[in-house]
Amino acid sequence: MEKQIFENAVARNSRRLFLIALSFTKNHDDSEDIVQNVFMKLWNGKNDFENDEHIKNWLTAVCVNESKNCLKSYFRKNTTDLDSACDLYSFDRQSDLDLFTAVMKLPKTDRVVIHLFYYEELSIKQIADLLDVKETAVGTRLHRARSKLKEMLGDEWIHE
Amino acid sequence: MNNRYKLAFSGVRPSDDLNERILAMTEKKRRVNYKRVLALTAAVILILAIFCISVNAATNGEFFTSIKMRFNGELQTPDKVKKTYDTASGHTVEERIYILGDGAEFFVRTETAGEEEVATADAFGFRMEVPDTTEAGE
Numbered sequence: 001m002e003k004q005i006f007e008n009a010v011a012r013n014s015r016r017l018f019l020i021a022l023s024f025t026k027n028h029d030d031s032e033d034i035v036q037n038v039f040m041k042l043w044n045g046k047n048d049f050e051n052d053e054h055i056k057n058w059l060t061a062v063c064v065n066e067s068k069n070c071l072k073s074y075f076r077k078n079t080t081d082l083d084s085a086c087d088l089y090s091f092d093r094q095s096d097l098d099l100f101t102a103v104m105k106l107p108k109t110d111r112v113v114i115h116l117f118y119y120e121e122l123s124i125k126q127i128a129d130l131l132d133v134k135e136t137a138v139g140t141r142l143h144r145a146r147s148k149l150k151e152m153l154g155d156e157w158i159h160e
Numbered sequence: 161m162n163n164r165y166k167l168a169f170s171g172v173r174p175s176d177d178l179n180e181r182i183l184a185m186t187e188k189k190r191r192v193n194y195k196r197v198l199a200l201t202a203a204v205i206l207i208l209a210i211f212c213i214s215v216n217a218a219t220n221g222e223f224f225t226s227i228k229m230r231f232n233g234e235l236q237t238p239d240k241v242k243k244t245y246d247t248a249s250g251h252t253v254e255e256r257i258y259i260l261g262d263g264a265e266f267f268v269r270t271e272t273a274g275e276e277e278v279a280t281a282d283a284f285g286f287r288m289e290v291p292d293t294t295e296a297g298e
Contacts, residue, residue, distance in 0.1 A: 003186075006186065007183065010179050010182050011179065014174065014178055014179050014182065015173060015174060018173070018174040018178070019169060019172060022172065028174075031174070032174050035174065035178065035182070036178075036181065036182055036185065039182045039185075040182075040185060043185075043186050089171045089172045089173065090171045091171045092171065095168070096167060096168040096170075096171065099164070099165070099168040100168050100169065100171075100172065118165035118166075119165055119166055119169060
């Protein structure tokens with residue numbers, strides 16, 4: 001892969017992939033390790049990409065798989081305490097911190113779906129393909145996650 | 161909702177040096193594992209040697225004697241390298257030719273197993289040097 005294309009891919013996708021990994025692991029260090037692994041696969045692989053969108057989709061799929069593998073790993077570091085994880089990041093408003101904390105409190109399956117839906121703006125079908133589950137399962141998880149967030153944050157976060 | 165969600169996560173970032181670490185990993189050159197290369201080469205040579213010895217044994221030694229050599233542009237057949245003939249006095253003489261030197265100045269020395277003196281082997285088509293056996297005997 002050409003160095004310039006790779007550097008562009010890193011610049012455009014590293015943070016995005018970090019957030020996807022974080023939605024799986026809830027662990028800062030594990031998420032960074034996952035992102036590094038994903039980009040190493042991109043660098044060492046011999047894939048032919050048509051455009052940036054193709055690279056983006058490929059990276060997303062690999063990141064999801066790497067995150068799943070990380071959670072299965074015996075050597076995985078312990079999940080950090082949510083409060084200490086929040087200290088690593090800066091939030092402009094209290095409501096931002098509340099939403100982040102609420103999302104991180106969701107069960108993993110719901111958390112990942114809601115992140116892919118709202119942050120990555122993927123369709124239910126795309127999420128189903130990515131996670132290798134049925135579309136109805138994605139819909140159920142999304143509905144359940146919204147209900148829990150509403151329970152924790154009230155109605156305003158949806159309508160804001 | 162999308163904007164609200166994205167805004168909340170805008171402060172969630174990886175370490176500042178993550179991208180640098182990723183790019184640094186691509187700079188590392190792949191080291192050649194010389195031990196592995198040596199081991200592989202030795203294994204290949206060993207397999208070839210075993211193969212040649214096995215084939216030679218299976219063909220009663222024909223395999224190695226059938227290997228052709230070319231010196232001074234002339235193909236050396238096994239007949240010329242090792243020659244056996246009966247003399248007039250009834251002895252069987254085995255003649256071995258040793259090709260010495262290299263390039264255009266090579267010469268050929270012959271040895272015989274019998275008592276008969278071997279003539280200069282011009283028939284072989286080489287400039288030959290026959291050892292003086294009388295000097296050796298004295």
